[in-house]
Amino acid sequence: MKCTILSIGDELLIGQTLNTNAFWISQKMNEIGVDVIHHISLSDEKNDIISCLNDALEKSSIVLITGGLGPTSDDITKDVLCSFFGGKLVFNEAAYANIERIFSNRKHLINEATKLVAFLPDCCEVIQNKNGTAAGMIFTKDNKTVVSMPGVPYEMQSMISDDVIPYLKEKYQLSFIFHRNILTAGVGETVLADRLIDFEKNKDERIKIAYLPSVGKVRLRLTIKGDNEDELKAIIEAAKQEVVSKINEFIFGYDDETLEQSIGKMLLENNLQLGTAESCTGGYLAHLITSVSGSSAYYKGSVIAYSNEIKNALLNVDETILNEHGAVSEATVNAMINGAISQLNVDVAIAISGVAGPSGGTAEKPVGTVFIGVGNKQTSFVKKYLFTKNRERNIQIAAVVALVMLRKFIKDNYS
């Protein structure tokens, strides 16, 4: 069953509003086995709405429209749909009662523009809006469905969950869809693809595989769709196991887990307290770690030593080390690890020092040079990297690589 999402509003096209509605609706449709084939954002312009709607109805059975239902003059979606489906606007008592309820909560008086919102096409099924004034509308044509909803995210979301999904499930025979997400870090997508050449050749042809890279990480997504729920589940589960066996050492988690969460779990399981000492990443590593709710159970804190003075005063890095090797060096990062372990009184510590850029590079240590180390009281290892010329990116990659190194360190030394 194919679906097109139309998002109406100039604010989307001038880059004022990010289209989170199409994203959210896509997730919900995917969960019930509806194929979203297009997202289209368009402006509040009659002819363009009609042209996009005709096109969408040609290519898909379900068209979900958001936006353009407000009380102001630029909102024309309701009128356009009403005439498109050959109806006329009539006063809807339930919709008006809903508006009265909303306004009495808000302690506002209902003005003329708002009253017009209660006039709705006589050729649609009305969805009452629990969270706002503009009603939703379901139109049908040749067994195809067109739903119009407000653009306000939480108003649209409750309509999709409470009204549209039950309606679609009842009306159409939807196929099953299953996904498995395998999350990897510290490896490029080409290396993963190389490992999976045989798998890709021999897999059940209904299985689709996607490589989705982000900074320092690649998400591998397997998808299968069809009508036999049990068979599909067995096939995708077997495929997942095969992929896992071929790339196991790069996997940090599955589905919606983050690298930070996976590391939190490992630290908890091994009863380890973590501390960090950051220079060029300037707190971004600490931020990633503490973005996980409950991280205080395994993370004690960090010294952000953005100056040599702090490296010396709070992390006990010897001035001779700083003078002889420089702040960006293996020796300094090793000393930062030891300083973090003793000063923060932790079991395991990460330390980072580098040249984030764009200034500060030298011939010997150009922008992007970063030393990253992990250690405990007994042992430590430090690696030198050369990342990019871009400051923001260097900070992000260094923090992700540090977490990947921490994973390896815990695996090698504890698990």
Next chain:
Amino acid sequence: MKCTILSIGDELLIGQTLNTNAFWISQKMNEIGVDVIHHISLSDEKNDIISCLNDALEKSSIVLITGGLGPTSDDITKDVLCSFFGGKLVFNEAAYANIERIFSNRKHLINEATKLVAFLPDCCEVIQNKNGTAAGMIFTKDNKTVVSMPGVPYEMQSMISDDVIPYLKEKYQLSFIFHRNILTAGVGETVLADRLIDFEKNKDERIKIAYLPSVGKVRLRLTIKGDNEDELKAIIEAAKQEVVSKINEFIFGYDDETLEQSIGKMLLENNLQLGTAESCTGGYLAHLITSVSGSSAYYKGSVIAYSNEIKNALLNVDETILNEHGAVSEATVNAMINGAISQLNVDVAIAISGVAGPSGGTAEKPVGTVFIGVGNKQTSFVKKYLFTKNRERNIQIAAVVALVMLRKFIKDNYS
């Protein structure tokens, strides 16, 4: 000049990836006076790519495509465009040299799949990718332009800024568009709108005003578009001055300046060294401050005291204060300010302690309770806030509010 943005990738249509690319590109096109008429997200499917491209070329002069350029089997955009424009793939030495450069930095070997990335259509102008392996491509047909770029945001962004915008400006006669961005913090958009009622009533009708809120900040954007460059500039400059005079105390900067940069400038001008002490924000404040290139000139570092033990050991917060008032209290934050000033040896310090949530709240100090303080050796002030129930949002707001408080502190005590 009309433009369609095509975003290729199944991950968009199943709701796995939010389409920030179309949003970002729309902003950039808007800035140079190009009208984006449609965003279309579609899957990696040959016939659909061709159909959407034909449709886009019919309705617009510029088509910007992102995604589908990777080295894996699901990426077909390059092949489809090559045959659409009647060319063939040829080895591109510059692209290959770029791939070698990237891989030598990463210390990976180039595999066969990656080598294929250097084969590019002979019917396009190649845009070398400074930040990745997949090149961009500019195709032309009947004075229309089709640009294909990678879907990885920072790779695409540098191509748009450095290559595509200069290309479009050179090729097309774009109407003049001028923006003035006035950046405010620590004030809501309704307060700003109230101050600007008269301005909005009396302004030149060609001036458009937009209120663009983000966490803790509101960007006011004035826009004017037309053909007479000098006249437009004079009108928008006068409008900007009028707005500035009405909301001056909330303004921290203009155009692309960030709050962090504006604070960096103030610290440098007053020859002040800054340090921070963070609990619930977990390094996010330090990250914001150090996201500014050159921040080491005024920022010495931070103690992320995610446990009471660290607050005591590294920030000298008395155990009696922690026991009597709790970690989330005015007394503790005051002690953290003093600890940061002495331990980090700085002139000015910010301290934050709160309950980010979702757990950890009590009746007296519910989730979202955050104490933020700023001080120097002579004086300090601490304020208590109640933000939201959302952890990520609480961390972001607290850091932004802390920077707004620092601005005020420097203004009141130094400037």
